[in-house]
Amino acid sequence: MNIFITGAATTIFGELWGVSPRALAKEAVGGALADAGISAKNIQALFVGNMLSGMLGGQEHLGAFFAEELGLGVAAFKVEGACASGALALHNAINSVLSGQYETVCVLGVEKMTDHKPEDVATALMGAGSEAERLSGATFPGLYALLARVHMEKFGTTEEDMAAVAVKNHYHASLNPNAQFRSILTVEKVMKSSRVADPLKLLDCSPISDGAAAVIVSRKKGVQIAASVVATDTLGLAQRKSLIELKATREAAQKAYKHAGITPKDIDIAEVHDCFTIAEILAMEDLGFYKKGEAARAVGKTKKLVINTSGGLKGCGHPVGATGIKQVVELVDQLRGRAGRRQVVGANVGLAHNVGGSGATAVIHILKK
Amino acid sequence: MIGKAGKIISWTIVRVPPANFGFQAPYPVVIVELYGGDRIPAQLVDYVPEHLKFGQKVLTVVRKTIQSDIDDVIPYGIKVKPV
Numbered sequence: 001m002n003i004f005i006t007g008a009a010t011t012i013f014g015e016l017w018g019v020s021p022r023a024l025a026k027e028a029v030g031g032a033l034a035d036a037g038i039s040a041k042n043i044q045a046l047f048v049g050n051m052l053s054g055m056l057g058g059q060e061h062l063g064a065f066f067a068e069e070l071g072l073g074v075a076a077f078k079v080e081g082a083c084a085s086g087a088l089a090l091h092n093a094i095n096s097v098l099s100g101q102y103e104t105v106c107v108l109g110v111e112k113m114t115d116h117k118p119e120d121v122a123t124a125l126m127g128a129g130s131e132a133e134r135l136s137g138a139t140f141p142g143l144y145a146l147l148a149r150v151h152m153e154k155f156g157t158t159e160e161d162m163a164a165v166a167v168k169n170h171y172h173a174s175l176n177p178n179a180q181f182r183s184i185l186t187v188e189k190v191m192k193s194s195r196v197a198d199p200l201k202l203l204d205c206s207p208i209s210d211g212a213a214a215v216i217v218s219r220k221k222g223v224q225i226a227a228s229v230v231a232t233d234t235l236g237l238a239q240r241k242s243l244i245e246l247k248a249t250r251e252a253a254q255k256a257y258k259h260a261g262i263t264p265k266d267i268d269i270a271e272v273h274d275c276f277t278i279a280e281i282l283a284m285e286d287l288g289f290y291k292k293g294e295a296a297r298a299v300g301k302t303k304k305l306v307i308n309t310s311g312g313l314k315g316c317g318h319p320v321g322a323t324g325i326k327q328v329v330e331l332v333d334q335l336r337g338r339a340g341r342r343q344v345v346g347a348n349v350g351l352a353h354n355v356g357g358s359g360a361t362a363v364i365h366i367l368k369k
Numbered sequence: 370m371i372g373k374a375g376k377i378i379s380w381t382i383v384r385v386p387p388a389n390f391g392f393q394a395p396y397p398v399v400i401v402e403l404y405g406g407d408r409i410p411a412q413l414v415d416y417v418p419e420h421l422k423f424g425q426k427v428l429t430v431v432r433k434t435i436q437s438d439i440d441d442v443i444p445y446g447i448k449v450k451p452v
Binding site (some may be wrong): 117142199 | 393396424
């Protein structure tokens with residue numbers, strides 16, 4: 001597609017007690033504008049990806065809220081799709097430029113989660129699930145645990161296989177100055193961490209985080225957006241025919257490869273949605289990098305492909321509305337050869353995979369150097 | 370929805386519960402395939418650990434779901450028990 005990312009920036013992710021959502025947004029958008037070499041007056045529309053500001057902070061109407069805070073005064077939209085809010089906002093931004101309505105737009109992903117009690121955050125996040133799941137007392141770790149159990153039974157995937165995802169992603173995060181966790185893990189440490197929703201343990205889970213990320217989408221040359229695809233599945237797990245895959249991921253990926261004119265083998269780097277360790281294993285299969293049931297043994301042993309160089313949701317942190325944009329910022333940094341100690345040499349094609357809920361929404365972006 | 374039979378097709382034990390579920394934790398959440406093919410997520414009650422297995426037969430029952438609110442209204446919903 002004749003459309004590009006011309007600027008990209010992210011704040012540090014973490015428990016940012018002393019930083020407001022306003023300050024996070026200003027830092028991310030200011031960084032993206034500076035990176036693109038433009039100013040706020042060049043922006044014709046703002047797309048904000050966010051999930052929880054209403055439920056946790058009592059603030060909705062985020063389009064107008066951030067347009068004012070950022071001094072943009074342009075058409076502004078909030079896009080919500082649970083943990084895929086960021087990538088969904090980007091998809092809408094891309095379509096708005098492709099339609100000819102705007103030439104240059106800004107996409108902001110932002111979330112502030114750590115100012116609230118964990119049980120309240122768990123309840124708010126369950127807004128992404130079905131009513132029956134909420135009434136059953138399920139949590140998001142619980143829903144992915146239900147998927148993990150089936151994968152273990154069907155393919156012999158072990159808790160150690162899942163732990164290896166966290167170990168790899170923490171290693172990558174240790175090289176990322178913006179990551180929430182810079183600590184090195186071991187499989188043993190993951191295995192000994194407290195149980196959250198069996199078989200998932202604390203260190204199988206991405207954290208509760210604060211953070212923001214922003215990109216500038218434009219007709220002007222930059223990193224090319226080769227595909228932007230959204231797929232939707234049932235809200236609840238119980239309504240799905242298959243529990244060994246996220247069908248929305250598979251469908252969005254197949255379309256995205258077609259749109260970009262490539263196959264999974266052409267992908268050099270991928271930022272995949274590892275909200276829980278099992279989710280990265282599912283993604284490796286559903287994105288077509290491995291046959292169904294074969295990814296668990298391949299974690300950290302992929303040959304050319306490098307997965308989650310940012311540290312992923314597990315290591316870099318998961319401020320839910322910001323995650324989908326942070327993934328794209330990481331790809332842009334890699335494709336431009338400015339990813340520092342975690343730079344993948346010769347990275348030309350990158351894929352970002354952002355999931356909402358337990359797989360009801362999947363968004364795939366493919367970027368080319 | 371009461372008295373329907375089915376079998377467990379996946380299960381977990383929620384140890385870090387959402388708000389208002391704290392008094393029950395830890396508790397199992399299962400996906401049940403009811404006879405006829407419909408699937409539902411539900412909490413498993415009246416169980417021992419050996420019941421947490423693929424194919425375990427269960428029956429839907431009515432139980433208190435979450436902590437009563439300030440007016441002492443008791444919320445009820447569907448759960449499942451082993452048979």
